[in-house]
Amino acid sequence: xxxxxxxxxxxxxxxxxxxxxxxxxxxxxxxxxxxxxxxxxxxxxxxxxxxxxxxxxxxxxxxxxxxxxxxxxxxxxxxxxxxxxxxxxxxxxxxxxxxxxxxxxxxxxxxxxxxxxxxxxxxxxxxxxxxxxxxxxxxxxxxxxxxxxxxxxxxxxxxxxxxxxxxxxxxxxxxxxxxxxxxxxxxxxxxxxxxxxxxxxxxxxxxxxxxxxxxxxxxxxxxxxxxxxxxxxxxxxxxxxxxxxxxxxxxxxxxxxxxxxxxxxxxxxxxxxxxxxxxxxxxxxxxxxxxxxxxxxxxxxxxxxxxxxxxxxxxxxxxxxxxxxxxxxxxxxxxxxxxxxxxxxxxxxxxxxxxxxxxxxxxxxxxxxxxxxxxxxxxxxxxxxxxxxxxxxxxxxxxxxxxxxxxxxxxxxxxxxxxxxxxxxxxxxxxxxxxxxxxxxxxxxxxxxxxxxxxxxxxxxxxxxxxxxx
Numbered sequence: 001x002x003x004x005x006x007x008x009x010x011x012x013x014x015x016x017x018x019x020x021x022x023x024x025x026x027x028x029x030x031x032x033x034x035x036x037x038x039x040x041x042x043x044x045x046x047x048x049x050x051x052x053x054x055x056x057x058x059x060x061x062x063x064x065x066x067x068x069x070x071x072x073x074x075x076x077x078x079x080x081x082x083x084x085x086x087x088x089x090x091x092x093x094x095x096x097x098x099x100x101x102x103x104x105x106x107x108x109x110x111x112x113x114x115x116x117x118x119x120x121x122x123x124x125x126x127x128x129x130x131x132x133x134x135x136x137x138x139x140x141x142x143x144x145x146x147x148x149x150x151x152x153x154x155x156x157x158x159x160x161x162x163x164x165x166x167x168x169x170x171x172x173x174x175x176x177x178x179x180x181x182x183x184x185x186x187x188x189x190x191x192x193x194x195x196x197x198x199x200x201x202x203x204x205x206x207x208x209x210x211x212x213x214x215x216x217x218x219x220x221x222x223x224x225x226x227x228x229x230x231x232x233x234x235x236x237x238x239x240x241x242x243x244x245x246x247x248x249x250x251x252x253x254x255x256x257x258x259x260x261x262x263x264x265x266x267x268x269x270x271x272x273x274x275x276x277x278x279x280x281x282x283x284x285x286x287x288x289x290x291x292x293x294x295x296x297x298x299x300x301x302x303x304x305x306x307x308x309x310x311x312x313x314x315x316x317x318x319x320x321x322x323x324x325x326x327x328x329x330x331x332x333x334x335x336x337x338x339x340x341x342x343x344x345x346x347x348x349x350x351x352x353x354x355x356x357x358x359x360x361x362x363x364x365x366x367x368x369x370x371x372x373x374x375x376x377x378x379x380x381x382x383x384x385x386x387x388x389x390x391x392x393x394x395x396x397x398x399x400x401x402x403x404x405x406x407x408x409x410x411x412x413x414x415x416x417x418x419x420x421x422x423x424x425x426x427x428x429x430x431x432x433x434x435x436x437x438x439x440x441x442x443x444x445x446x447x448x449x450x451x452x453x454x455x456x457x458x459x460x461x462x463x464x465x466x467x468x469x470x
């Protein structure tokens with residue numbers, strides 16, 4: 001008997017449609033193949049250098065901590081990500097439910113006239129009668145080749161990817177808030193410079209007015225001094241606009257109205273910490289970057305989808321059973337003789353399907369190749385992202401050192417130009433030129449301070465922002 005069963009199974013498998021020769025073409029990149037030793041040779045490395053989950057607290061600003069916490073608990077964008085996770089889990093649960101026996105009930109009563117010249121004998125032939133049916137039906141897919149199981153596991157992997165996407169959205173939201181907060185502090189620092197410049201230019205105008213009264217300057221110098229004041233006031237207005245717009249941006253990131261932005265006070269962020277990189281950066285980056293981890297789950301889902309599509313080539317066997325009551329005439333429905341029952345297998349065997357199954361399988365192979373190559377590229381991009389931020393941090397650090405020296409030199413030159421002008425040894429154009437250099441260097445210094453904080457934010461994001469796979 002067992003020999004017969006094996007022979008029957010072999011016959012059914014042989015009668016199935018041909019799988020064909022198409023196969024996946026992509027292969028996963030090894031993380032350590034992405035050489036970065038020479039690039040990172042001067043980096044400060046440590047096995048525990050990954051950012052903490054609350055990495056934004058490195059800036060020491062309690063208001064920023066409250067803003068990020070508020071966003072992570074109430075942002076609509078994160079609620080959207082949560083809903084996507086629930087939807088993916090529901091899809092997986094629906095496929096999982098299909099693996100269990102399915103029982104349905106059927107009840108109907110039909111009033112109809114039977115033909116006098118058909119299969120029904122008298123007294124039913126040519127008369128109106130009522131037929132009734134009350135049955136329970138059971139179907140159970142034996143899933144011998146794992147088609148349904150692989151489809152369910154693939155959907156579960158997609159749900160895992162959706163969950164990691166949610167973590168990636170949380171990281172993106174927190175980084176966006178901190179970057180906007182950095183720009184808000186930059187605008188305030190530039191506003192300080194602009195207000196100091198206005199006061200400085202007003203003092204200079206008073207000096208020119210005194211010299212004109214003493215006959216040492218003409219109306220031309222006075223007009224030049226007066227013309228510099230509206231320019232400074234215009235710069236102040238521009239920066240006040242930037243502050244208002246950035247507050248509105250922060251309020252929107254929180255999922256709140258603009259009034260919430262008006263309540264945001266001036267930032268008090270410290271400088272970002274000096275970067276430290278993990279010692280096994282390429283290999284560990286796979287598990288520490290949520291976008292890379294999500295892509296790995298999508299590869300797993302593509303593998304299961306391919307296995308499910310391959311199982312379509314083999315016989316699909318269902319167990320079918322029914323039991324209930326059937327009768328002609330409602331009064332006969334509950335009588336013992338009205339009982340019906342049946343059980344047996346139902347077989348679906350693909351033999352000639354015009355190449356549809358092979359085309360579907362080739363499509364799944366292509367989906368797998370897409371997922372793998374996207375993963376390979378995301379891993380390379382993630383590593384580039386890290387080293388880019390490291391290079392930027394080094395450059396900004398060097399630029400800030402030069403800017404500090406330049407501000408001191410420019411300030412000394414301006415004070416000397418004003419002194420010479422006051423004593424009648426220089427002209428007003430020299431004062432304006434020296435003032436322009438001071439303004440430019442102070443503005444650059446403020447920009448570089450903001451850039452340093454932004455690079456710290458970007459590095460924390462590039463290293464996964466404290467993400468740890470669950």
